[in-house]
Amino acid sequence: MQTETFYYDDDIVRKFAGVTILWGVVAMLVGVIVALQLASPEFNFGPWLTFGRLRPLHTNAAIFAFAGNAIFTAVYYSSQRLLKTRMFNDALSRAHFWGWQAIIVAAAVTLPLGITQSKEYAELEWPIDLAVVVVWVIFAINFFGTIAKRRERHLYVAIWFYIATIIAIAILYIFNNLALPVFAMKSYSLYAGVQDAFMQWWYGHNAVAFFLTTPFLGLMYYFLPKAAERPVFSYRLSILHFWSLVFIYIWAGPHHLHYTALPEWASTLGMIFSVMLWMPSWGGMINGLLTLRGAWNKVAKEPVLKFLVVGVTFYGMSTFEGPMLSVKSVNSLSHYTDWTIAHVHAGALGWNGFMTFGMLYWLAPRIFQTELYSKKLAETHFWIGTVGILFYIVSMYTAGVTQGLMWRAFDETGRLMYPDFVETVVRLVPLYWVRAFGGTLFLTGMILGAFNLGMTWARRPKKYEVPAQEAAPLPAAYDGPGPQPMFPADAEHTVLSVYYRITYFLRAEWHRVWERRPLKFTIWVAISVSTASLFEIIPTFLIKSNVPTIASVKPYTPLELIGRDIYVGEGCYNCHSQMVRPIRMETERYGEYSKPGEFVYDHPFQWGSRRIGPDLHRVGGKYPDLWHVRHMEDPKSTTPRSIMPPYKWMLTDELDFASIQPRVDAMVMLGVPYGDAVNNAETMARDQAQQMASAIEKAGGPAGLQDKKIIALVAYLQRLGTDIKKLPDAKDGKAPVAAVQE
Amino acid sequence: MLNHEYDGIREYDNPIPAWWNWIFLGSFVFSVFYFVHYHMGNGVSVKDAYAVEMEAIEKVRAEEALAAAKNVSEEKLAGLMADPAAVAAGEAKFKTVCVACHGQKGEGLIGPNLTDAYWLHGDGSLMAIRDVVINGVVEKGMVAWGKTMPPDELNKVVAYVGTLRGKNEPGKEPQGEKHEVATN
Numbered sequence: 001m002q003t004e005t006f007y008y009d010d011d012i013v014r015k016f017a018g019v020t021i022l023w024g025v026v027a028m029l030v031g032v033i034v035a036l037q038l039a040s041p042e043f044n045f046g047p048w049l050t051f052g053r054l055r056p057l058h059t060n061a062a063i064f065a066f067a068g069n070a071i072f073t074a075v076y077y078s079s080q081r082l083l084k085t086r087m088f089n090d091a092l093s094r095a096h097f098w099g100w101q102a103i104i105v106a107a108a109v110t111l112p113l114g115i116t117q118s119k120e121y122a123e124l125e126w127p128i129d130l131a132v133v134v135v136w137v138i139f140a141i142n143f144f145g146t147i148a149k150r151r152e153r154h155l156y157v158a159i160w161f162y163i164a165t166i167i168a169i170a171i172l173y174i175f176n177n178l179a180l181p182v183f184a185m186k187s188y189s190l191y192a193g194v195q196d197a198f199m200q201w202w203y204g205h206n207a208v209a210f211f212l213t214t215p216f217l218g219l220m221y222y223f224l225p226k227a228a229e230r231p232v233f234s235y236r237l238s239i240l241h242f243w244s245l246v247f248i249y250i251w252a253g254p255h256h257l258h259y260t261a262l263p264e265w266a267s268t269l270g271m272i273f274s275v276m277l278w279m280p281s282w283g284g285m286i287n288g289l290l291t292l293r294g295a296w297n298k299v300a301k302e303p304v305l306k307f308l309v310v311g312v313t314f315y316g317m318s319t320f321e322g323p324m325l326s327v328k329s330v331n332s333l334s335h336y337t338d339w340t341i342a343h344v345h346a347g348a349l350g351w352n353g354f355m356t357f358g359m360l361y362w363l364a365p366r367i368f369q370t371e372l373y374s375k376k377l378a379e380t381h382f383w384i385g386t387v388g389i390l391f392y393i394v395s396m397y398t399a400g401v402t403q404g405l406m407w408r409a410f411d412e413t414g415r416l417m418y419p420d421f422v423e424t425v426v427r428l429v430p431l432y433w434v435r436a437f438g439g440t441l442f443l444t445g446m447i448l449g450a451f452n453l454g455m456t457w458a459r460r461p462k463k464y465e466v467p468a469q470e471a472a473p474l475p476a477a478y479d480g481p482g483p484q485p486m487f488p489a490d491a492e493h494t495v496l497s498v499y500y501r502i503t504y505f506l507r508a509e510w511h512r513v514w515e516r517r518p519l520k521f522t523i524w525v526a527i528s529v530s531t532a533s534l535f536e537i538i539p540t541f542l543i544k545s546n547v548p549t550i551a552s553v554k555p556y557t558p559l560e561l562i563g564r565d566i567y568v569g570e571g572c573y574n575c576h577s578q579m580v581r582p583i584r585m586e587t588e589r590y591g592e593y594s595k596p597g598e599f600v601y602d603h604p605f606q607w608g609s610r611r612i613g614p615d616l617h618r619v620g621g622k623y624p625d626l627w628h629v630r631h632m633e634d635p636k637s638t639t640p641r642s643i644m645p646p647y648k649w650m651l652t653d654e655l656d657f658a659s660i661q662p663r664v665d666a667m668v669m670l671g672v673p674y675g676d677a678v679n680n681a682e683t684m685a686r687d688q689a690q691q692m693a694s695a696i697e698k699a700g701g702p703a704g705l706q707d708k709k710i711i712a713l714v715a716y717l718q719r720l721g722t723d724i725k726k727l728p729d730a731k732d733g734k735a736p737v738a739a740v741q742e
Numbered sequence: 743m744l745n746h747e748y749d750g751i752r753e754y755d756n757p758i759p760a761w762w763n764w765i766f767l768g769s770f771v772f773s774v775f776y777f778v779h780y781h782m783g784n785g786v787s788v789k790d791a792y793a794v795e796m797e798a799i800e801k802v803r804a805e806e807a808l809a810a811a812k813n814v815s816e817e818k819l820a821g822l823m824a825d826p827a828a829v830a831a832g833e834a835k836f837k838t839v840c841v842a843c844h845g846q847k848g849e850g851l852i853g854p855n856l857t858d859a860y861w862l863h864g865d866g867s868l869m870a871i872r873d874v875v876i877n878g879v880v881e882k883g884m885v886a887w888g889k890t891m892p893p894d895e896l897n898k899v900v901a902y903v904g905t906l907r908g909k910n911e912p913g914k915e916p917q918g919e920k921h922e923v924a925t926n
Contacts, residue, residue, distance in 0.1 A: 081749040156748040222751070231752040235744055240758060244766075264787055268780055272773035279766035286759065328788070411892065414802060419890035420839065582792040584799065588889065593792070624883035626852045627843065638842040638852075699852070700914060 003470045004151070008080045010464070012093045014367050016073040017360060018457075019101060021450045023065035024356070026108075028443040030058040035439045037645070038612065039432035041635075044645030048112040051612075051645065052571030056123040057111040062348060063121055063211060065104045070356040071215040072100070072139075075162050077363060078222035079146055082156045084471045088145025092138050099135035103128060114569035115185045118604055119200045121207050122176050126187045129177045136173070140166050147518045151471040153478060154515040157238040161218030163522050164246050168210035168529045176203035182666040183659070186565070190670065193599025194261055194547050197607050198254065198540045202533065205253035212347065213315075214245070216355050217284045220312065223359045224288055227304045233290035239511050241283025246525055248277045250532035255326035258335060259581035260607060261596040263546045266536060267328070274326030281319030288312040303378035307358030310386060314350025318343060333408070336577055336611040338428070339400025342393045349389045349442055357381065357449055364456045369464055373455035377448055385445035391438025399431040408585040416588050421614040426641050478516055483509035550597035552726040555672045556719060558660045558681035559688045563716030565663065566709055567606070570647070577608035578617040578720065591618035591721070598724055601672050613644055620722035625692055626701040628714040650710040651702065660685050688715060810893045819868035822901035832902030835895060843883070848906040849913025853884065857909040862918035866907065872900045 036043040037051040044050045080087060087093050106128050110116075116123040124132065143166060147155070155163075176199050179187035189196050225232050232238065254262055254270030289312055292299065299305040321343050325334050334340060365372050372378065406424040409417035418424050483504075504510065514521050540546060556564060567573075580586050582593040594617050599605055623631075627638055632650050635642040664681040668674050677684055686706075692715060693706035705711050744753045779785040786794075822828045837846075843853035854862055863879055864870025875896060878886030887896060 078749075084749075152748060154746060154748075156751065222749075225751045226749075231743060231754050233754055234756040234758060235753040236755055237758045237762075238753075259788060264789075265781055268777055272776055276766075276769045276773055278769060279762055283758075283762065286762065290756075413806070413892040414799060415890055415892055582789050584792065584795055587792075587796070621880065622883065622885070624843075624852050627883060630852065640842075 003472045005468050005470055006084075006086055007466050007468060009087050009090060009093060010077070010367050010466070012087065012090075012097060013073055013077045013363070015097050016069050016076060017363060017367060017453075019097075020066060020069040020073055020356065020360065021453055023061060023069060023104065024353075024446050025443070025450055027058060027061035027066045028439070028446050030054060030061055032436060032439045032443050034058050035432065035436040038643065039429060039436050041643050041645045046645060046647065047114070047649050050570070050647075052574050053112050053114055053116075055574045056116060056120075056571060057108060059121055060107050060111065060123060061104070063207070064107070067212055067216075067348075067352045067356070068100065070352070070359065071165070071211070071219070072096070073363070074215065074219040074222065074359055075143065077367070078158055078218070079143065079162065082152065082159055082222065083146055083150035084152045084469070085146060085150050088142050088149060092142040092145075096135060096139045096142060099131065099138065103131050103135060106131070110185065114571070116569060116571060117177070117179065117187065117189065118568040118571070118573055118606065119176065119189070119196075120204055120609060122173070122200070122203060125185050126177070126179055126181050127185070129173075129179075133170075133174060136166075136170055140170065144518070144522075151473055153474055153480065154512065155518060155521065156221070157232070157235075157242065158218040158221040160242050160515075160521070160525075161214045161221065163518070164242075164525050164529075165210050165215040165218070167522060167526050168206060168214070168246075168250075171526075171529060171533070172203045172206050172210065176200060180666055180670055182662055188666055188670060189604035191603070191605075192670070193602045193605050194263075194596045195541055196603065196605040197257055197260065197599075198262060198266065198537070200605070201256035202250075202253040202536070205256055206250055208344075208347070209245075209249040209252075212352055213249075213281075216315075216352060217245075219355055219359055220284070220288050220308070223355075223362055224308050224312070225291055227302070227308060227358070227362050228292050228295040228298060230291050230293070230295045233287050233293070236508055237283050237287050239508050241280045241287070243528070244280035245277070245284070247528040247532060248273050248280055250529055251536065252277055252326065254536070255331070256609065257607075258326075258328050258331040259583060260579050261594050261599065263540070263543075263596070266540060269536060271326050271328055274323045278320060278323040281322075282316060285312055285316035285319070288315075303375060303382050304358050304362045306379075306382050307354045307361065310382075311351050311354035311358060314346055314354065314389075318347040318351060321346070332581070332583055333404040334400060335581075336609070337400035337404045337407075338396045338431075338610075339404065340610065342396030342400055345396065346389070346393050349385075349392065353442070353446075354385065357385070360449070360453060364453050368457050368460040370456060370459045370461065373452050373459065377452045381445045381448045381452065384441050384448065388438045388441030388443075388445060391441060392435055393438075395431045395434035395438060399428045399435075402431075403428060407589070408583075410585070416585065419589065421589070421611075422639050422641050425612065425643055429643070483507075483513055547596040547600065549600070550595060550724060550727070553598055553600060553723040555601045555667065555674055555677075556716065557684060557688055558664050558677050559685040559712050560716045560719045561663055561667065562655065562660050562685065563712030563714070564606075566650075566713050567716055568604070572616075573606050573608045575608075575610065575612035575644070576614065576616045577611050578615065579607040580615055580617050580721075586615070590615050592724065594721070595724065598721065601667075603667065603670055603672075613642075616717065616720055618721040620718050620720040621725075624699065625696050625714050625718065626699045628717055629696060629701050629705070629710055632710055632713065650713060651705065651708055653709045655689070655707055655709050655712050657682050657685060657707070685712075806893070814869075814872070814893075814897065816867060816869050819872065819897060819900055819904065822897055823868075823904045825901075828898045829902050829905055831895070832898035832900070835891070835899050836902050839887075840899070845911075845913055847909070847911045847913070848903065849911035851914065853882075854917045855911070855914040856903055857906045857911040857913070858916045859908070859910075859920050859922055860916035860918045861921050866921040868900055868904050871903050872897065875900055875903075 033043065034051055034054050037054070076087065076093065107124055110125060110128065111123060115125050117125060143162065147159070178190045180190060181187045191199050221232065251273035252270055254266045255274045258267050258271070289309070292309065299309055324330055325339070325343060361372065361378050403424050406418045406427065411417045514524070580590045580593045587593055629651065631638045632647045634646045634648070635644040661681045664674055664677050668678055689706045689711045692711055693704070696705055697703045744755050746753070780787070843851055844856055845851040848856035850856065859866070861870070863874050874884065876886065876888035878884045880886060891899070
């Protein structure tokens with residue numbers, strides 16, 4: 001048959017590989033800085049470089065800049081070869097590359113400025129979100145266009161995983177980020193409270209699934225057999241674990257919200273689907289590790305394989321730990337502690353990091369068309385990185401379990417053994433130093449890698465060779481062997497037909513048909529992902545009993561609303577939860593547990609996911625206003641051993657009263673019943689600020705706070721969790737259960 | 743070995759390990775039973791389990807409060823004031839949790855001065871102080887320490903506060919009503 005000549009576009013691969021290295025260094029450097037900020041608050045440089053603002057920068061840089069560009073490197077290199085064609089359109093490839101880098105730069109600028117939606121890993125504000133969607137669509141068109149002009153009839157398993165990534169991320173990103181813009185760089189989530197939390201963790205969990213897992217499995221399925229020069233262990237297992245992963249993962253999101261105000265049925269679904277996810281995840285690990293059968297001698301010699309093997313092993317560890325942490329009783333100990341931090345870093349450093357490094361070291365000689373600068377240095381990178389991960393995760397497991405146990409410790413009189421939250425924090429500080437050390441080791445490895453790969457690049461030929469590829473075009477219609485018929489010609493019995501159906505299904509030949517029909521394949525992926533989502537989303541939004549209304553819960557006053565926006569902008573949610581769980585140790589420490597109806601005006605929700613400081617849902621009225629003023633000015637003045645950074649400028653920065661009315665108007669559009677404030681939000685805010693400031697001055701505090709940011713922030717904090725105490729038959733600050741469930 | 747290859751990558755069609763199949767199946771069976779048990783059967787929900795636990799604890803608390811009330815009086819607290827070890831223990835606790843609002847010497851800061859003769863809540867007697875420490879003045883930000891401090895320790899703190907009375911440390915201006923109390 002006539003063959004065609006074509007060329008791979010490796011220039012785009014070099015571009016993506018280069019920025020992967022660059023952003024890797026940046027992401028990990030910011031990681032080390034935030035680690036130091038927890039070890040010692042002196043490393044906070046307000047207002048732009050505090051933990052609350054840098055932590056989102058670290059997570060976004062690690063996920064979207066480092067891992068994101070690594071994914072694109074893998075996709076652009078492997079898809080062209082697996083589909084035997086150049087990428088669909090070179091201009092789209094470049095638009096994808098530059099668009100994505102521009103988004104990263106925009107994130108790096110806006111996050112330290114406190115411009116954030118405050119939803120984890122979805123912090124970027126609406127204009128940047130729109131840019132993400134545009135770039136993602138460009139990527140999708142380019143990718144599916146490449147599939148359309150392929151010269152390989154069947155899609156290899158790596159391509160399946162790429163398809164799942166593109167489809168699922170599009171769905172997740174769009175629906176979680178739906179928001180009403182208030183200003184050019186400020187929006188309010190369309191969802192509130194329980195529903196917002198549900199959407200966020202549906203997204204947050206599946207960002208891990210479809211941004212940090214499926215594309216990396218695709219990467220593994222290409223680069224591991226290539227590097228090991230061994231066939232993949234089991235095609236059948238690929239099929240089974242791919243579809244079970246895609247279908248089951250989506251359900252598991254609510255395990256991030258155990259014991260919260262989320263309805264318990266959703267929490268249970270999140271848990272059991274996480275348990276069922278264990279084997280589908282391990283299917284990928286087995287297929288990776290067993291592919292190395294007969295190649296283990298190579299692992300001893302090749303740093304590339306070492307990285308890939310340890311990466312896959314960490315994947316196996318994390319995907320066992322994930323289901324374990326999703327079991328409710330385990331979660332009651334681990335949630336809000338550093339155990340979660342250990343878990344995600346085993347995944348991020350071990351799996352995403354090491355798979356990326358393995359890929360880069362394998363790619364470097366091929367895309368730069370020269371020998372790797374130093375294999376020995378790559379080996380050193382591997383060992384420093386591994387030791388770094390171990391220091392990191394061991395210290396964080398210890399910190400997590402320690403703090404979890406301290407929170408729940410009761411003495412013989414039935415009182416909390418450590419009623420002062422700060423005691424449980426001080427205990428962790430030595431471990432925070434160890435973590436910072438481990439992170440620094442990992443960063444050092446990354447820098448060695450950057451040097452090694454940079455030197456390899458420096459030795460590139462003057463002009464890259466672009467070898468011509470030869471392949472036959474695909475005939476319009478498939479003319480190869482089809483699946484064997486489901487029924488042998490002589491089968492007539494119904495009993496037998498069931499048997500034949502089952503064996504036909506298990507033979508997986510039907511799947512071979514799907515693999516040559518990308519459209520059908522993609523539609524089924526989309527159906528798997530959306531069906532699972534809708535099963536949980538529809539009831540969460542439609543069943544009224546999920547969020548019983550509480551009569552005394554009213555919208556925030558205009559002053560409290562802007563105070564809340566300050567809270568959001570400072571990223572307070574990165575260290576403080578607002579969710580008291582119905583567990584004895586929680587209610588003893590914080591007060592009545594949080595009810596779903598208390599959050600109906602919270603656009604966005606602020607439940608948080610980690611308690612580096614105490615929960616704040618019941619902080620309203622717990623301390624006098626002056627306490628808060630002093631505490632924000634210098635946390636050590638009220639809590640001597642606190643590791644919270646000071647927010648001195650809150651006492652001097654002017655409050656932007658003029659921006660309050662538009663904020664209230666936006667809330668009204670979202671259905672928040674604002675009453676009088678619809679017309680005179682600013683006056684109301686000024687009145688409340690004046691009253692509070694006078695009282696603070698009278699109590700011996702600084703004068704003239706009525707037009708400063710601090711007053712709005714304190715107003716918000718003092719309102720938190722207090723509405724429920726205003727119910728007519730509330731006693732001792734406890735809400736009558738009947739009223740809550742009316 | 744399957745008869746296809748992609749960019750040189752070939753695939754075996756090894757059977758899926760049996761243990762994989764069985765654990766996968768087991769996780770399904772577990773999940774069905776779990777859901778049915780907790781949402782259709784007799785499983786106790788998180789909130790019910792919490793309510794049961796708290797009910798038991800409230801009972802213990804009530805008994806404890808009753809016993810403690812019998813055991814304490816103005817005289818007994820005054821006795822503690824005379825015990826240097828008890829006062830030292832009370833002072834240590836005072837320095838960790840009370841100073842943030844009442845100042846290092848009890849001279850008042852966010853909260854009132856404890857060293858003058860003016861009292862906002864009660865008459866400055868040891869029993870009145872104890873009452874405020876146990877129940878707090880929640881609307882003004884005074885924490886109800888009875889929930890977190892064991893009665894013995896709490897009494898020692900009260901004894902220490904008793905020793906501060908009449909020291910008239912310069913600090914926050916007097917608040918409340920004047921009650922002269924016999925000081926040490």
